[in-house]
Amino acid sequence: MIQTEMKEIIHSKIKEVIQTNSEELTEIRRKLHSEPELSWEEEQTTAFVCQYLSDLGVSYRRTEPTGVIATIIGGRSGKTVALRADMDALPVEELNTDLSYASKETGKMHACGHDAHTAMLLTAAKALNEIKDELPGNVRLIFQPAEELAQGAKEMVKQGAMEDVDNVFGIHIWSQMPTQKVSCTPGPSFASADLFKVTFKGKGGHGAMPHDCIDAAIVASSFVMNVQTVVSRTVDAQHPSVLTVGKMVVGTRFNVIAENAVIEGTVRCFNPETRDHIETQLQHYAEQVAAIYGATAEVEYIRGTQAVINEKDSAKLVQQVASAAFGADALYHEKPTMGAEDFSFYLDKAPGSFALVGSGNPEKDTEWAHHHGKFNIDEDALATGAELYAQYAWGYLNQ
Structure with missing residues (x-):
């Protein structure tokens, strides 16, 4: 007492x-x-x-x-x-x-x-x-x-x-x-937060002669549109996750086919296995999209907070x-x-x-x-x- x-x-x-x-x-x-x-x-x-x-x-x-x-x-x-x-x-x-x-x-x-x-x-x-x-x-x-x-x-x-x-x-x-x-x-309570950076390399050239080039702008755009399906079609819907592309830098001039494109974004989730899966899928999607157009892809995935x-x-x-x-x-x-x-x-x-x-x-x-x-x-x-x-x-x- x-x-x-x-x-x-x-x-x-x-x-x-x-x-x-x-x-x-x-x-x-x-x-x-x-x-x-x-x-x-x-x-x-x-x-x-x-x-x-x-x-x-x-x-x-x-x-x-x-x-x-x-x-x-x-x-x-x-x-x-x-x-x-x-x-x-x-x-x-x-x-x-x-x-x-x-x-x-x-x-x-x-x-x-x-x-x-x-x-x-x-x-x-x-x-x-x-x-x-x-x-x-x-x-x-x-x-x-x-x-x-x-x-x-x-x-x-x-x-x-x-x-x-x-x-x-x-x-x-x-x-x-x-x-x-x-x-x-x-x-x-709070999600893990990771940063990814994808660099696509194509073949630049004159905007009037795209048949001689590999347009990195097209490659990057295709990746941005398709990479959302990593979450919507490959992650268990009961494991919340977010994949956001926040930045895309591509090209140098209005009449030049872009040789390089750099995309940056973030991944958020709660489940460690989901985190590993998304990292693997990002690499896979970047490489496959690049291959379709004859370009190359380099992926950097940086783990931030857990x-x-x-x-x-x-x-x-x-x-x-x-x-x-x-x-x-x-x-x-x-x-x-x-x-x-x-x-x-x-x-x-x-x-x-x-x-x-x-x-x-x-x-x-x-x-x-x-x-x-x-x-x-x-x-x-x-x-x-x-x-x-x-x-x-x-x-x-x-x-």
Whole structure:
């Protein structure tokens, strides 16, 4: 009974600290929003995080070239849970120029909410640090650079972020969900994301004499039209997947038959076998289409992020924690997205889960898509995210 009462006291203490520091939380987010830094350039953000942690008395170390790994040591022995927030901005021009905290950097913007993630984790760190003597274990804090390049998580793991970690948890602000709602379901959450590049080589010549040429424009166009059937006709319909051609560069002049064509695109799916299959089929389709016209094809397939698959027990814990902290009505079921997240690389090292916290509010014009120049968040969601970070850590360590 005493132990149960103590857990409830700490649960309430976390909520109290988050609410007491809600104005500071908003100020931090706005500061970071106005000073966006692109992937691997997060020098000011890293310095700010380090200073904040130093003021709290939390031990940390900088990673190279940017990023921070910190640990809150609990007063009692136990497991270690990791909490991750990303920090980088995007090369997007801010269109919300009327905001007092609009980006000060031309062509750079926090158009995906990473400013919010960093602010929320710092505030969660403050709450957890205040109850550290009662923590039955440790909390690892990961402030990650370069998520937008799908490179940061790998590098943080390489530099020791997941050493001795038993479980890992992350959050993403989500403008497609109502403010303060929380979604975390077992199974697929974000898709794997790969890049492909196909280079066709034909035989150029004068536009008036196509019979002497092998037109790379025709080859490339045929490939673009036919490659969609890789998904529609060769992949099991119960395994969602997307193949998108986003770029095609072909030809040099209006009256010259193109000798070369370069096509670039992306592949998204959740199933590893489907991923392997699509890669193989891309190679096959490119070679066969080229052969029909007497051209050649070279395929480069680059694997990016893996699918984010929420581990069952961790996802259930998020639901329990969110329900206890915010009420059962806060729970929301957001369908898996074909968007990508390099959080997947942490899940290679330990079980865990990735939650979405809603920030969409039509009255505050915060329902714009991520990566759009008018993207913004309903700042009422900040306290929800900060508390979810902290309560998850407390809940996991007390299992």
